[in-house]
Amino acid sequence: MPALTPGEFQVLRHDVRSFVGDYTRMDYGDPTAPRMAQLREEFGLEAVVSGLDTEFEQFLALKRWVRSRWDHGWSHSFGKVKDALDILREAARGEQFFCEHFAITLSQCATALGWPARMVAINIAECGSPRDYHAGNTGHGVVEIWSNEHGKWVVMDADMNVHYERDGVPLHALEIRDAWLSGEADRVRMVQDEPAFVFPAGRTVEIWRENHGGGAQWNEGKARTVLETFARHRALDYYARVRVNGWLWVDQRCLPTLIRNSAPWSVRTTSNPADMYWTVNAVRMSLKPGWDEKGGCLTVTLEHCTPFFSHYEARTDRGEWRRGEATLAWPMREGVNTLECRAVNVMGRRGVTSSLDVAYASPQ
Numbered sequence: 013m014p015a016l017t018p019g020e021f022q023v024l025r026h027d028v029r030s031f032v033g034d035y036t037r038m039d040y041g042d043p044t045a046p047r048m049a050q051l052r053e054e055f056g057l058e059a060v061v062s063g064l065d066t067e068f069e070q071f072l073a074l075k076r077w078v079r080s081r082w083d084h085g086w087s088h089s090f091g092k093v094k095d096a097l098d099i100l101r102e103a104a105r106g107e108q109f110f111c112e113h114f115a116i117t118l119s120q121c122a123t124a125l126g127w128p129a130r131m132v133a134i135n136i137a138e139c140g141s142p143r144d145y146h147a148g149n150t151g152h153g154v155v156e157i158w159s160n161e162h163g164k165w166v167v168m169d170a171d172m173n174v175h176y177e178r179d180g181v182p183l184h185a186l187e188i189r190d191a192w193l194s195g196e197a198d199r200v201r202m203v204q205d206e207p208a209f210v211f212p213a214g215r216t217v218e219i220w221r222e223n224h225g226g227g228a229q230w231n232e233g234k235a236r237t238v239l240e241t242f243a244r245h246r247a248l249d250y251y252a253r254v255r256v257n258g259w260l261w262v263d264q265r266c267l268p269t270l271i272r273n274s275a276p277w278s279v280r281t282t283s284n285p286a287d288m289y290w291t292v293n294a295v296r297m298s299l300k301p302g303w304d305e306k307g308g309c310l311t312v313t314l315e316h317c318t319p320f321f322s323h324y325e326a327r328t329d330r331g332e333w334r335r336g337e338a339t340l341a342w343p344m345r346e347g348v349n350t351l352e353c354r355a356v357n358v359m360g361r362r363g364v365t366s367s368l369d370v371a372y373a374s375p376q
Contacts, residue, residue: 019303019307019308019344019372019373019374019375020371020372020373020375021301021308021310021344021370021371021372022370022371022372023368023369023370024348024369024370024371025367025368025369026368027366027367027368028295028296028297028366028367028368029163029291029294029295029296029364029366030291030296031290031291031294031296031315031317032285032286032289032290032291033285033286033287033289033290033291034286034290035290035291035292035317035318035319037257037290038130038257040123040128040129040130040319040320041120041123042123042320043123043124043125043126043320043357043358043359044320044358044359047095047097048120048123048124049124050097051095051096051097051100051120051121051124052124052125054097055100055121057074057121057124057125058125060073060074060077061073061074061125066161067159067160067161068159068161068162068166068182071122071127071157071159071166071168072168072175072205074118074121074122074125074168075118075168075169075170075173075175075205076173076205076206076207077121078114078117078118078121078170079114079170079171079173079205079207080207081100081103081104081117082103082107082108082109083108083210083212083216084108084109084110084111084114084171084209084210084211084212084239085108085109085110085212085216085217085219085220086108086109086110086212086216086217086219086220086223087102087107087108087109087216087219088107088219089102089107089109090109093109093113095116095120096116096117096119096120096121096124097120099113099116099117100117108212108216110171111152111153111154111171112153114153114169114170114171115131115132115153115154115155115170115171116131117170118155118168118170119131119155122155122157125359125361126320126357126358126359126360126361127157127158127361128157128158128292128293128319128320129155129156129157129158130155130156130165130256130257131153131154131155132153132154132155132156132167132185132254132255132256133151133152133153133254133255133256134151134152134153134154134185134250134251134252134253134254134255135150135151135152135250135252135253135255135272136150136151136249136250136252136253137249137252137253137266138150139151139253139269139272139273140269140270140271140272140274149238149239149241149242150272150273151250151272152169152171152242152247152250153171154167154168154169154171154185155167155168155169155170156168156184156185156256158292158293159182160293160362160363160364162181162182163364164184164289165184165185165289166182166183166184167182167183167184167185167188169247171209172204172209172243172247173204173205173206173207173208173209174202174203174204174205174246174247175202175203175205176188176200176201176202176203176248177200177201177203178191178199178200178201179199183200184289185251185254185256186254186261186285186288186289188200188248188251189251189252189254189261189266191248192245192248192249192251192252193252193265193266194265197245197246197248200246200248202246202247202248209239209243211232211235211236211239211240212232212235212236212239213232213235214232217230217231217232217235220235252266253266253269254288256288256289257288258280259280259281259282259287259288260279260280260281260282261281261282261283261288262281262282262283263283268281290317291317292317292318292319292363293317293318293319293355293363293364294316294317294318294355294363294364294366295314295315295316295318295324295353295354295355295363295364295365295366296314296315296366297312297313297314297315297351297353297366297368298312298313298315299311299312300313306343307343307344307345307374308343308344308372308374309341309342309343309344310341310342310344310351310370311339311340311341311342312339312340312341312342312351312353313338313339314336314338314339314340314353315338316355316363318355318357318363319357320357320358320359320361321355321356321357321358322355322356322357322358322360323335323336323355323356324336324337324338324353324354324355324356325353325354325355325356325362326340326351326352326353326354327351327352328342328349328350328351328352329349329350330350336353344370344372345372346372346373346374347371347372348369348370348371349369349370349371349372350367350368350369351367351368351370352365352366352367353365353366353367354366
């Protein structure tokens with residue numbers, strides 16, 4: 013029997029995102045864990061983000077909601093809260109917390125809703141032996157959430173209730189850092205949301221004073237001065253040092269410091285973007301052509317970089333999306349064939365769609 017003659021396969025379009033770095037390097041938490049489920053249900057998180065047109069609008073709504081739970085301050089509850097559920101319950105009783113607690117809460121609320129999120133620690137360049145208004149105020153905590161819409165991590169600061177944009181595009185922490193250290197801060201827009209930051213007063217300042225030895229200088233005026241100074245550059249100067257998942261970004265513009273707040277600081281440094289800004293929520297494809305007496309076919313093998321992964325979905329020629337396996341057979345028809353694939357996580361959040369067009373002609 014004569015060998016079958018192959019048809020012609022030609023890729024006309026290849027819209028498949030590259031994977032940068034290793035997404036498994038971080039523990040993202042588990043949105044199906046009991047305390048995550050309790051957080052989601054007790055505080056009605058699904059309702060907080062419902063009815064909005066885009067994913068990014070949902071991020072902003074969640075940030076606003078977290079900011080609205082309490083005002084920046086200090087609490088005797090600092091030592092007993094261990095996660096967002098604890099923090100929100102204490103806040104409902106009137107307790108106040110600072111930036112780290114805002115970041116913990118926003119990050120874990122995003123996780124509970126099925127969005128990959130992470131805390132980011134930032135510091136001013138001169139954080140080693142701070143003086144004057146910088147004493148005890150050299151760092152800040154924010155969150156980055158992965159945006160499918162923008163194909164990148166984006167900063168959300170729930171404490172100040174802001175995010176940052178350049179030319180209308182939301183920024184991640186390293187992009188903010190680059191603008192600040194490159195003298196291009198004027199090209200960065202701080203987008204202020206409501207409710208805005210409220211300066212601490214009353215009981216919470218008394219707690220602050222107790223934590224600093226009870227000195228008379230630790231008063232409402234001092235608290236306001238410290239926090240006004242923090243915001244004097246829209247907090248952009250605090251992005252000089254960016255730490256993600258244990259890695260501190262360094263370059264010649266801001267070399268590592270081994271002292272922070274006059275204490276030793278162990279650091280693990282990198283200048284490799286893949287160590288800090290890896291890709292998530294994408295799918296890539298491996299293709300193997302084949303043919304038999306029925307015609308041509310492509311065997312497609314899928315890989316994902318999706319936290320909380322559940323399954324794949326695929327569709328051909330703009331048809332219905334169907335649940336699929338990691339390997340699928342794609343029969344070719346005469347003309348242009350289109351395949352789209354995406355990952356879906358355990359919360360039903362769909363990742364970025366990868367797609368390609370392949371023209372096929374059967375042998376003559």
